[in-house]
Structures are given as C-alpha cells and as structure tokens.
Amino acid sequence: NAGVTQTPKFQVLKTGQSMTLQCAQDMNHEYMSWYRQDPGMGLRLIHYSVGAGITDQGEVPNGYNVSRSTTEDFPLRLLSAAPSQTSVYFCASSYSLDSSYEQYFGPGTRLTVT
C-alpha cells in the first residue's frame, strides 16, 4: 500500500495563478481532508469529505475548492493564489469521520506564492 500520496512536493506560484494539489489514497477510506500548516501553528482544516460526492468546509476554506468524484482522490484547487496561501499543505484520510479512528497523512506539498 502506498498510503496517502500527494503531488507535487514543491510548487512556486505567482499571485493570481491557479493550480490543483493532488491527493490520493489506496486504503479505501471514506474520510479525506486537507490541512494547511504555517510556522508555529498547528494544522488548520481547509475542507473535508465523508465520501464520494460529499464535501464540506473546515476552519479556513476561503480561496480553496475541493471535489470528490472517487473514493481514492481528493484534489484541492487554489482559484487565484495569494501570498497568504504560502504554506505546507497536508492531505489526510481515515476510515471514518469519527475521531476514534486515526488519520493517515501524506508527505505534504510546500507551496510558495510570490
């Protein structure tokens, strides 16, 4: 099992550009989520999904879009990149939304917006 994979590992964008961060998992997990991690901060939830076709907003959703057309994939779209979106992005998956299940994290995408 590859677990949770994310691409790309690094990305530099100019302000106003758009891009998609890819996330895939091969564990047949229903729950997937996107977090951002900024220096000295914990992880903040951007969007999450409890199954194919179902997504919802987390704590910091503005400027990001998600969709979940399959169980395996959960891409995160930056619509018009801003310097405030410079961060490390982590995708995670879990068997269930229920917090009694552990989350499995991808290796992260380090994004810089200039």
Add this chain to the structure above:
Amino acid sequence: SQQGEEDPQALSIQEGENATMNCSYKTSINNLQWYRQNSGRGLVHLILIRSNEREKHSGRLRVTLDTSKKSSSLLITASRAADTASYFCATDAAPYSGAGSYQLTFGKGTKLSVIP
C-alpha cells in the same frame, strides 16, 4: 479555533532521559490523539485515548488523560535521537452534534530535541 495547546513549546533533553509533553484543551472531548511529525514530513499517529480511559501505553509511550483538568500528557521513556520531532495533540468536541464536532483540532505542537 484551536482546542488543544501543548506545553512546553520546545524541549531539549539528553538521550536516555524521559520526555514529558502536556496538552490542555478547553471543551469536553470524546477522544484525544497524539501525533508525531518529523521535520519536513507528514504527521504519524502515535496513540489514541478515549474520554473514559485514564492511561494507555504503547511501547515507550505512556499517555494519561485527566478529564477533570482537561489535560493529557505524553511521556516518552528512555528517549533516543530518533525521537527528535514535533509532537501534536488532537481533540474532537463532545458531545457530537454535527460534523464539526467530530473534526480533530490540532494544537501547535511541542518540538522535542534529543541530544545524542
């Protein structure tokens, strides 16, 4: 908003010593989880403790939970250089009332340095 807060923010110890990290949270919880993050990597789950449990062990890890004080501690015994990492606690919000209360909220972490 962040539920859990780890203390201390940074901790430096010699190899072989024990390391203790604390997590305090604001509202009642159902479950509390601890994660480790090595530099530049994703988080890795270490241990989960439920609100009706007081202590759990996993290898060199010991986690305690005091719901009356809304706090948890993570003890790593006989630390090794490979334990150098950031450690995060993550909590949900009890009672479950809507999807938001299931979500794990992560603290800012304790950065542990184990000196060989």
